[in-house]
Amino acid sequence: MAVRQRTEIASDCLWRTSRILCNGLFLSGCHSFFFVCFLFSPAGLKQIHALSIQGNYELRIDLEDFENSTAYAHYGTFGVGLFSVDPDDDGYPLTVGDYSGNAGDSLLKHNGMKFTTKDRDNDHSENNCASFYHGAWWYRNCHTSNLNGQYLRGQHTSYADGIEWSSWTGWQYSLKFSEMKIRPTRDPDNK
Numbered sequence: 001m002a003v004r005q006r007t008e009i010a011s012d013c014l015w016r017t018s019r020i021l022c023n024g025l026f027l028s029g030c031h032s033f034f035f036v037c038f039l040f041s042p043a044g045l046k047q048i049h050a051l052s053i054q055g056n057y058e059l060r061i062d063l064e065d066f067e068n069s070t071a072y073a074h075y076g077t078f079g080v081g082l083f084s085v086d087p088d089d090d091g092y093p094l095t096v097g098d099y100s101g102n103a104g105d106s107l108l109k110h111n112g113m114k115f116t117t118k119d120r121d122n123d124h125s126e127n128n129c130a131s132f133y134h135g136a137w138w139y140r141n142c143h144t145s146n147l148n149g150q151y152l153r154g155q156h157t158s159y160a161d162g163i164e165w166s167s168w169t170g171w172q173y174s175l176k177f178s179e180m181k182i183r184p185t186r187d188p189d190n191k
């Protein structure tokens, strides 16, 4: 069992997906083409921001359900706080684009949204989406995906408060596994 974007196991994720550690999770100036994993703590978002402003980044999301079926979503464009003067103050707005994959796109609707946590309400809802759906995410009003939701182990009767990727498994199925990874986009002129 693994919810990869959670901080406590992010190092395992890195180990699995990367053979070059580059001195740590989010070292700036690391030019390897390996994915690094996400940390969703404020410090993690800060580091992702610092990374993603260095160049063009892509995002890959891998998902698995309790039948061991897997699916992925790839976004050829990714960034956090790309246009922010003070990204922390600005709520680390998400930039995603260029979807491909077989999980369906459940993130583009979050494009441009700020990161909402229980104590920082940056969403477009009257409620705090993070409190309401027990996650922390770039909520709009509120979500089509909730990968930091609760680990509810598959089908659940509550609504949209698990680890949901709605275009693949709807709003009442909490996934067994999810992993978000970013890496620099290959420069087509520099193969």
Ligand SMILES: *[C@@H]1O[C@H](CO)[C@@H](O)[C@H](O)[C@H]1NC(C)=O
Pocket: 066, 067, 068
């Ligand atoms: C899923 O994979 C695990 C580990 O390989 C295995 O033990 C389990 O039986 C599989 N479950 C299904 C539904 O195939």
